[in-house]
Amino acid sequence: MTFNKLTTLEGQTVVITGAAGGVGWAVAESMATLGARVIGIVRKDIEGFQNKLNTLPGTHTAMLADITNKEQLAQVILNINQCDILVNSAGYSKVVPHRDLNGLDDELFDSIIKTNLSSVFSTIRQFAPLLKQSPHGLIVNISSAAAIRIGGSNLAYAAAKAGVESLTRNLAVALAPVRVVSVCPSALDTGFLDLPAEFYNKVAASTPLKRTGTAQDVANVVEAVATTMRFATGNSFVVDGGKTL
Numbered sequence: 122m123t124f125n126k127l128t129t130l131e132g133q134t135v136v137i138t139g140a141a142g143g144v145g146w147a148v149a150e151s152m153a154t155l156g157a158r159v160i161g162i163v164r165k166d167i168e169g170f171q172n173k174l175n176t177l178p179g180t181h182t183a184m185l186a187d188i189t190n191k192e193q194l195a196q197v198i199l200n201i202n203q204c205d206i207l208v209n210s211a212g213y214s215k216v217v218p219h220r221d222l223n224g225l226d227d228e229l230f231d232s233i234i235k236t237n238l239s240s241v242f243s244t245i246r247q248f249a250p251l252l253k254q255s256p257h258g259l260i261v262n263i264s265s266a267a268a269i270r271i272g273g274s275n276l277a278y279a280a281a282k283a284g285v286e287s288l289t290r291n292l293a294v295a296l297a298p299v300r301v302v303s304v305c306p307s308a309l310d311t312g313f314l315d316l317p318a319e320f321y322n323k324v325a326a327s328t329p330l331k332r333t334g335t336a337q338d339v340a341n342v343v344e345a346v347a348t349t350m351r352f353a354t355g356n357s358f359v360v361d362g363g364k365t366l
Contacts, residue, residue, distance in 0.1 A: 122256050122257075122258070122298040123256065124351040124352045125351065126348065126349050126351065127257075127347070127348045127349070127351070128348065129155055129156045130152060130155040130156050130157035130205075130206075130347060130348070131155075131156035131157070132156075133156075133157045133158070133205040133206060133255075133257055134157065134158045134159075134160060134201075134203040134204055134205050134206075135148075135149075135152040135157045135158070135159050135160070135204075135205065135206040135207075135208065136160045136162065136201065136204045136206070136207050136208070136248060137149055137152075137159060137160070137161050137162065137208045137210055138162045138188050138208070138209055138210055138211040138244060139162075139163075139188075139209075139210040139211030139212060139263075140159070140161030140162060140163060140170070140183075140210065141161070141163045141166070141170050141173070143210075143309070143336050144210050144263055144306075144309070144336045144339045144340065145161070145208070145210035145211070145263075146173075146336070147335075147336035147337050147339065147340035148208050148210060148261075148339070148340045148343050149161055149174070149177065149181075150177060150340070151337075151340040151341070151343065151344045152206070152343075152344075152347070153177035153178055153179050153181060154177075154178060155344065155347075155348065156178075156179065157179075157205075157206070158179060158180065158181060158182075159174065159177065159179075159181040159182075160181070160182045160183075160184060160201060160204075161174060161181070161182070161183050161184070162184050162185075162186050162188065162197060162211075163183060163184070163185060163186075164185070164186070164187050164188075164211075165185075167183050167184070167185040168183075170183040171183040184197050184200065184201075185197075188211050188236075188240040188243070188244055189235050189236055189239070189240045191243055194243060194244060194247055195247060198247045198248065198251075201251065202251070203251060203254075203255070204248050204251035204252055204255065205252070205255040205257045205258065205259065206257070206258075206259045206260075206261065206347055207244070207245065207248045207252060207259070207260045207261070208260075208261045208263065208343060209241045209244055209245070209260070209261070209262045209263060210263045211236070211240065212236060212237050212263065213232070213233065213236040213237065214233060214237070214273075214274040214275065214278040215229065215233075215274065215275065216274045216275065217229070217274070217275035217276075218275075219275065219276055225275055225276055225277055229277065230276075230277040233275070233277040233278055233281055234277055234280070234281050234284075236281075237278060237281035237282065237285070238281040238282075238284040238285055238288075241262060241285055241288065242288060245260060245288075245292065245296075248260075249296060249299070252296070252299045253296070253299055255299075257347075258296075258298065258299035258300065259299070259300045259301075259302075259346065259347060260292070260296070260299065260300070260301045260302070261302055261303070261304060261343050261346060261347075262285050262288070262289050262301070262302070262303040262304075263303070263304055263306075263339065264282045264285045264286055264289070264303040264304060264305045264357065265278070265279075265282040265305055265306065265307070266305045266306060266307035266359060266361045266364065266365050267279040267282050267307075268282035268283040268285065268286045268305060268357075269283075269286070269305060269357070269359070269365060270365045282305075285303060286303060286305075286357055289301050289302065289303040289355065289357065290355050293354045293355030294355070297354065300346075300351075300353065300354040301354060301355065302346055302353060302354060302355070302356050302357070302358065303356075303357045303358070304339050304342045304343065304357075304358050304360055305357050305358065305359045305360065305361070306334045306338065306339050306360045306361060307324075307334060307359075307360075307361035307362075307364045307365065308321065308324045308333050308334065308361075308364070309333065309334045309335065309336060309338075309339070310333050310334075310335070321333045324364070327364070328361070328362040328363060328364045329362060329363030329364070329366060330362035330363055331362075332362060333362075334360055334361060334362060338360050339360055342358050342360055346358070
């Protein structure tokens with residue numbers, strides 16, 4: 122495997138979970154612009170998402186699967202013969218104050234862990250053989266600054282993302298020379314959580330760089346790791362304007 126700087130991703134295939142909107146879509150746009158073929162995995166409205174992919178330069182494919190369903194994920198992989206970059210962007214959460222232990226019941230806790238942690242490992246396990254065949258093998262886990270500081274939408278989400286951070290470091294060794302990194306944003310105003318504008322205004326005011334993050338901020342890191350920062354593995358890239366300081 123070589124680690125030289127790339128100026129294009131032509132000939133590479135990027136698989137993105139949770140690709141329909143937010144960070145996943147921003148990454149899809151970035152990867153397509155660099156010449157990669159994008160395979161986006163979504164839970165619903167595959168036709169609408171395929172139409173959205175068709176607006177990007179190049180030829181791209183929408184696939185339907187719930188990543189928490191191992192059987193559906195296994196079926197999807199049967200139709201994919203190349204994966205150079207895997208971006209685990211799918212996620213789910215709900216705002217529950219950390220002190221409200223009863224508000225985070227067992228069912229919600231398990232659901233959040235399954236979507237944000239267990240399914241990340243399941244997806245990586247499914248795609249590992251294809252990634253190992255690639256001279257550019259790269260896994261990018263979209264994590265959260267909640268994994269490295271107090272906060273986050275709820276305790277289960279913070280715990281799940283902390284697990285993603287541990288997976289990232291350990292798999293960087295276990296899967297080498299396939300590279301594994303994570304990106305840790307904070308309070309992205311993408312509609313991921315149903316929060317009022319006032320919340321994001323307060324976050325911006327308390328952030329050293331005086332704004333909240335965007336999906337494009339995260340996509341820019343994915344692009345950098347795929348093209349220029351090619352000797353990086355096991356790293357967590359915090360993209361929060363200094364909020365964790």
